[in-house]
Amino acid sequence: MSSAALFGYCGAVLVGLGLYGLITRAEVLRKILSFNVLGSGVFLLFGVFARRGAAAGLGADPVPQALVITGIVVAFSATALAVALLVRLNKETGQIIVTPDDSEESGEQGATR
Amino acid sequence: MMPDTTSFIDATTTDGYLLVLVIVLPVLGILLSLALGGKFIERITLALLLVGLCVAIAIFAAVLRSDQLVVYVVGNWQPPLGIALRADGISAAMVLTIAVIVFAIGLYARSEFGQQKGAAVTRSSYAFWTLLLGIWSGLNAVALGDDLFNLYVALELLTFAAVPLVCVKGYEATIKAAMRYMLFALIGSVLYLLGTALIYGTYGTLDITLLADRVQDGRLAMTRIALKGRKR
Numbered sequence: 001m002s003s004a005a006l007f008g009y010c011g012a013v014l015v016g017l018g019l020y021g022l023i024t025r026a027e028v029l030r031k032i033l034s035f036n037v038l039g040s041g042v043f044l045l046f047g048v049f050a051r052r053g054a055a056a057g058l059g060a061d062p063v064p065q066a067l068v069i070t071g072i073v074v075a076f077s078a079t080a081l082a083v084a085l086l087v088r089l090n091k092e093t094g095q096i097i098v099t100p101d102d103s104e105e106s107g108e109q110g111a112t113r
Numbered sequence: 114m115m116p117d118t119t120s121f122i123d124a125t126t127t128d129g130y131l132l133v134l135v136i137v138l139p140v141l142g143i144l145l146s147l148a149l150g151g152k153f154i155e156r157i158t159l160a161l162l163l164v165g166l167c168v169a170i171a172i173f174a175a176v177l178r179s180d181q182l183v184v185y186v187v188g189n190w191q192p193p194l195g196i197a198l199r200a201d202g203i204s205a206a207m208v209l210t211i212a213v214i215v216f217a218i219g220l221y222a223r224s225e226f227g228q229q230k231g232a233a234v235t236r237s238s239y240a241f242w243t244l245l246l247g248i249w250s251g252l253n254a255v256a257l258g259d260d261l262f263n264l265y266v267a268l269e270l271l272t273f274a275a276v277p278l279v280c281v282k283g284y285e286a287t288i289k290a291a292m293r294y295m296l297f298a299l300i301g302s303v304l305y306l307l308g309t310a311l312i313y314g315t316y317g318t319l320d321i322t323l324l325a326d327r328v329q330d331g332r333l334a335m336t337r338i339a340l341k342g343r344k345r
Contacts, residue, residue: 028296031299042306045307045311046310049314063194067309067313074269078299078302082296082299085276085292089289092285093285093288098296
């Protein structure tokens with residue numbers, strides 16, 4: 001197995017783990033962490049494509065690397081905004097998950113944890 | 114994959130600067146309002162909305178009159194390495210629609226977020242006018258971008274402006290709505306980025322017009338159907 005293929009599989013596993021966490025976990029912080037795992041998998045895949053696209057004596061195609069740097073900055077800002085929003089949500093409601101609107105009255109779903 | 118430069122060479126058309134103007138004008142307003150500390154922010158925003166509406170009409174008229182694309186090649190770097198802004202009929206129509214709607218929102222919001230004469234600007238109205246300009250710039254970038262990764266950045270800019278705008282009042286219900294929106298936007302954006310990575314890995318370009326030519330029948334044939342709709 002070439003190193004590019006190995007990293008490709010690693011990226012695919014990270015994407016799968018992140019998606020699983022995003023879907024199955026209710027807590028917002030876990031969702032944000034899963035998003036970061038998923039994002040890391042996507043960035044790794046960009047690295048693999050850079051390696052595969054190597055040409056003209058260069059070790060790798062520089063374009064995906066430029067995209068990864070931008071992507072990391074954007075993912076970082078998104079994480080910061082989401083965490084700030086979560087802190088505010090927790091201050092206002094005392095909750096760490098986003099409850100459905102219709103269950104607000106009964107209070108059975110998403111009790112304070 | 115080596116860039117294929119022989120396919121066709123883009124050139125900035127004479128009215129291509131309008132495309133830059135319609136994206137940069139709102140950003141200029143945000144910078145001005147930051148520099149002035151929120152003074153005159155309502156008047157600056159409304160003035161810019163009016164100017165932006167005129168620019169959008171000019172773009173629409175240019176596309177309609179010449180029956181050609183309005184193109185701006187950023188920094189004169191040719192795609193596939195560079196990034197182009199293109200306005201075809203539907204992009205121009207979208208930019209015009211966005212300008213009309215944002216202008217109407219600006220007029221309507223004066224009653225809620227307007228500044229009293231001489232009074233200091235409140236936090237929520239300062240946030241509202243700044244974010245309205247931000248969302249407008251993001252929407253224009255989405256409508257005019259012709260590069261898949263550029264579209265990703267524009268979508269993220271749109272999210273970052275739209276999420277705080279949802280909870281600008283700070284009520285509990287609006288914060289919950291914003292949190293939900295943010296989570297969906299996070300998932301959507303990262304999956305879009307994954308798709309961008311796969312397309313780049315397969316075809317070696319992110320420029321939508323070049324992609325429409327390069328995508329052949331196969332696994333991504335559906336993508337071709339989506340991309341071929343763009344007129345050259």
